[in-house]
Amino acid sequence: MSERPPERPLFQQVPLFAVVGVAATATHVAAALAARELAHLSPLAANLVGYLGAVGVSYLGNARFTFRRAVWHGPQFVRFVAVSLAGLALTQGLTWLLVERLGWPFGAGLAVVAVAVPALSFVLQRVWAFRRTP
Numbered sequence: 001m002s003e004r005p006p007e008r009p010l011f012q013q014v015p016l017f018a019v020v021g022v023a024a025t026a027t028h029v030a031a032a033l034a035a036r037e038l039a040h041l042s043p044l045a046a047n048l049v050g051y052l053g054a055v056g057v058s059y060l061g062n063a064r065f066t067f068r069r070a071v072w073h074g075p076q077f078v079r080f081v082a083v084s085l086a087g088l089a090l091t092q093g094l095t096w097l098l099v100e101r102l103g104w105p106f107g108a109g110l111a112v113v114a115v116a117v118p119a120l121s122f123v124l125q126r127v128w129a130f131r132r133t134p
Helices: 010-037 043-066 074-101 106-129
Strands: none
Touching: 010 043, 010 106, 043 074, 074 106
């Protein structure tokens, strides 16, 4: 039985989480553009392809590098997907509330989303999705 690597300290996890997030975002954009341009998918279908690719990159990157967890762990993956979907819902909800209902400029609403959603996602991933189990 191999020994688990030690938990990374918070000050190392945060920048690694950011790097994985940038890689996942780049994957999302590249996959969505490719699906739209090469496969001629609708914008929503192409965006879904991008999202699915980004979820894979985010899960693998955060499991392996940010939180040093086993990659092939079913319950952990389910928790991660729940956090990811909650982040998607929060993104949509905040955009609707701030821009549609309160009349904020889109850029201002997007700035709130760009800070709030990754911060909440990091916390939920750290304490729940990728929690260290005995």
